[in-house]
Amino acid sequence: MLFIIIDMDYISIIKEKLKEEKREKPSNVVYVTDLVTCQALHEFYVEAGDDSAQLHGKLIHNSIESIFSQGKCETEVSVVYKLDNFDVVGRLDMLCGDEVVEIKTTKDLKLHHLYQLLIYMYMLRKNNGVLLYINPSGFKQYNVVDNRDGLVRVEDNITHEVKVYIIKIDDDFLMSLINLYLKGELYAQFNQCFSCYFRPQCGYHK
Numbered sequence: 001m002l003f004i005i006i007d008m009d010y011i012s013i014i015k016e017k018l019k020e021e022k023r024e025k026p027s028n029v030v031y032v033t034d035l036v037t038c039q040a041l042h043e044f045y046v047e048a049g050d051d052s053a054q055l056h057g058k059l060i061h062n063s064i065e066s067i068f069s070q071g072k073c074e075t076e077v078s079v080v081y082k083l084d085n086f087d088v089v090g091r092l093d094m095l096c097g098d099e100v101v102e103i104k105t106t107k108d109l110k111l112h113h114l115y116q117l118l119i120y121m122y123m124l125r126k127n128n129g130v131l132l133y134i135n136p137s138g139f140k141q142y143n144v145v146d147n148r149d150g151l152v153r154v155e156d157n158i159t160h161e162v163k164v165y166i167i168k169i170d171d172d173f174l175m176s177l178i179n180l181y182l183k184g185e186l187y188a189q190f191n192q193c194f195s196c197y198f199r200p201q202c203g204y205h206k
Helices: 008-022 039-048 052-068 111-124 171-183
Strands: 029-031 073-083 086-096 099-104 128-135 138-146 151-156 162-166
Touching: 073 111, 073 171, 086 111, 086 171, 099 111, 111 128, 111 138, 111 151
Parallel strands: 029 086, 099 128
Antiparallel strands: 073 086, 086 099, 128 138, 138 151, 151 162
C-alpha cells in the first residue's frame, strides 16, 4: 500500500489550481471534462460549495504522476482540438509513448471515464489508452483500443476479460455534445446517474 504524506502548503497550492481551472474561459473554448460531466452534477457541487472530492482526486493524481514522470511518460499534457469555431481543450493525465493514460480515484470502470479517454485519444489520433483506477482498496487497469471502426475494446488487465462497446467518436459526435452543453441540456448522459450521490434530489436522473 502506498502512503502519501502531504503538507498543508501543498494542499493550498492544489486548491489555488482548482480555482484557476474554474475561472471564466473564452466563449469558443470547451473543456472535454465539461462534455463528459452531467451539468446537474456540476450545479449541485457549486451549490454545496464542496470541492473536497476534487481536492482528493487532484492530490492522488499529482502523487501518481510524479512517480511516472521519472520514466517515459509526459504528465499533465495539454491538447487543443480545432472543431469549427471551437477550441476543444483537454488536459490528459499522462501520455506514455503512444498510450493515453487517465487516472481515476473511484472503484471501477465508469462509462463517462471511458468516453473522456476516447475523446482524448481521438484528439491526439491515438488508438491505445489506459484507464487506471486507484483507491484505498487497491487498483485496477483497463487497456482500451479504438481503431475508429465503431467498436471499442476494453480489457481488464488482471482478469483479461474483454468487453466490446459500440462507440464512435468523431467530429459530429463532439459537436452534438458541444451543442447540448451550450444549451445547458447536457444531463444524465453516459449512465452517470447510477452512482451519483445527488440522485435522490435530482430531477434529471434516468
